[in-house]
Amino acid sequence: MKMSVIGCGYLGAVHAAAMASLGHEVVGIDVDPAKIESLAAGKAPFYEPGLPELLTENHETGQLRFSTDVSEVKGYGIHFIGVGTPQRRDGAGADLTYVDAAVEGLLPHLSPGDLVVGKSTVPVGTAERLATLIEPTGAELAWNPEFLREGFAVKDTIEPDRLVYGVRSQRAVDLLDEVYAQAMSHDTPRIVTDYATAELVKTAANAFLATKISFINAMAEIAESTGADVTQLADAIGHDVRIGRKFLNAGVGFGGGCLPKDIRAFAARAEEIGRGESVAFLKEVDAINLRRRQRVIDLVKEVLGGSAYQRRVTVLGLAFKPDSDDIRDSPALDVAVQLHGLGADVVAWDPQAVDNARAAHPQLAFASGIDEALEGAEAVVLATEWPQFRDLDPASTAAQVASPVVIDGRNVLDPEAWRAAGWTYRGLGRP
Numbered sequence: 001m002k003m004s005v006i007g008c009g010y011l012g013a014v015h016a017a018a019m020a021s022l023g024h025e026v027v028g029i030d031v032d033p034a035k036i037e038s039l040a041a042g043k044a045p046f047y048e049p050g051l052p053e054l055l056t057e058n059h060e061t062g063q064l065r066f067s068t069d070v071s072e073v074k075g076y077g078i079h080f081i082g083v084g085t086p087q088r089r090d091g092a093g094a095d096l097t098y099v100d101a102a103v104e105g106l107l108p109h110l111s112p113g114d115l116v117v118g119k120s121t122v123p124v125g126t127a128e129r130l131a132t133l134i135e136p137t138g139a140e141l142a143w144n145p146e147f148l149r150e151g152f153a154v155k156d157t158i159e160p161d162r163l164v165y166g167v168r169s170q171r172a173v174d175l176l177d178e179v180y181a182q183a184m185s186h187d188t189p190r191i192v193t194d195y196a197t198a199e200l201v202k203t204a205a206n207a208f209l210a211t212k213i214s215f216i217n218a219m220a221e222i223a224e225s226t227g228a229d230v231t232q233l234a235d236a237i238g239h240d241v242r243i244g245r246k247f248l249n250a251g252v253g254f255g256g257g258c259l260p261k262d263i264r265a266f267a268a269r270a271e272e273i274g275r276g277e278s279v280a281f282l283k284e285v286d287a288i289n290l291r292r293r294q295r296v297i298d299l300v301k302e303v304l305g306g307s308a309y310q311r312r313v314t315v316l317g318l319a320f321k322p323d324s325d326d327i328r329d330s331p332a333l334d335v336a337v338q339l340h341g342l343g344a345d346v347v348a349w350d351p352q353a354v355d356n357a358r359a360a361h362p363q364l365a366f367a368s369g370i371d372e373a374l375e376g377a378e379a380v381v382l383a384t385e386w387p388q389f390r391d392l393d394p395a396s397t398a399a400q401v402a403s404p405v406v407i408d409g410r411n412v413l414d415p416e417a418w419r420a421a422g423w424t425y426r427g428l429g430r431p
Ligand SMILES: NC(=O)C1=CN([C@@H]2O[C@H](COP(=O)(O)OP(=O)(O)OC[C@H]3O[C@@H](n4cnc5c(N)ncnc54)[C@H](O)[C@@H]3O)[C@@H](O)[C@H]2O)C=CC1
Pocket: 006, 007, 008, 009, 010, 011, 012, 029, 030, 031, 032, 035, 082, 083, 084, 085, 098, 101, 102, 105, 119, 120, 121, 122, 146, 147, 148, 149, 150, 257, 258
């Protein structure tokens, strides 16, 4: 099939490359010329495992091309919308200006029978509004939310764990089935529903994940006041299959370009429709999450005798999670920035996110590698659980720092091993 993808960021670039690898002929459109230039040359403009290989492969076969000119979508029957829906500057709601501009830009190039497929995460009610703009062209709208995780984006797109179609016709279902024919195995669940349910499935999924993380972080707070160990608690409750162990890792909390802004947008939308009280708990989920960043900062001050002022602190990790260079609402970067704001001599390092972090916060000092980062540290904060940090050898690392003190912001180090090697170890929600 011939399809376009409007918006080639973390979602759109992966979607375009994955669709081409499934045999479709794809054109990716973005307003950012630097991004398009990189993609058109077969190079990933951000770090995502597996994406460079897909881009090179499809670049060579000619199945995939990129352009800044939206008129090039003419004649492509399916148009995915994958532009950003960030948090609005003036408050908590979603900023829909990019989605609106993408649809406005697409309208003159649509032909009767085309299918526009929304993938961006939007407040419930958005699809209904966009459908009225699209219908006069004779094209149709479907809402097909995306559930990929950064770091696993290629796999999640090529082998989705479920597909959700918000549609108004059987024809839209048939077209989407054709799009995903190669991605669906015989047991991939496929939920065919209306626009509102499709939009809400996405928001609800992210709200649930965020709630699960804040639940365990709330237990970490209780553990901190009682001497209990939240990691053992998570293991124990996680054995109950109704609860499950996934997303029960207590630590510095969730960040990224989605969970934080999506729960805020959901709460804001619920208030708009007079249902604020139904998801009022999401404000608590957000507050618990942000308190964990403060907890890490308080621990740094505590282990340094009350103040971080002019003390050498190493922050390991800047990305919001491992296997990503994404620093959007990153707890690790936030901790580094806040410590710097307290006058600490912060040196930070991350295997992939230094360039993005430097562009956003040039005031911070960045090491060129892990050894340089550790040199002279009076306290080390593990803020993103990259494998190279999890696998640090406590004995040899102790020899690199000025003072062996570690705050394990992700609860991934073995406290006994680190203490045995002479470290002062502090985890989150661990005695
Ligand atoms: N990043 C992720 O893991 C996932 C993201 N989502 C949702 O997907 C959407 C996109 O997210 P990301 O890819 O992370 O954002 P992003 O910021 O990485 O990418 C958005 C892209 O859209 C482009 N753009 C903006 N206006 C445009 C226009 N009028 N025409 C063409 N391109 C335009 C931007 O230049 C940018 O490259 C959001 O709604 C997000 O919530 C959903 C699931 C996963």
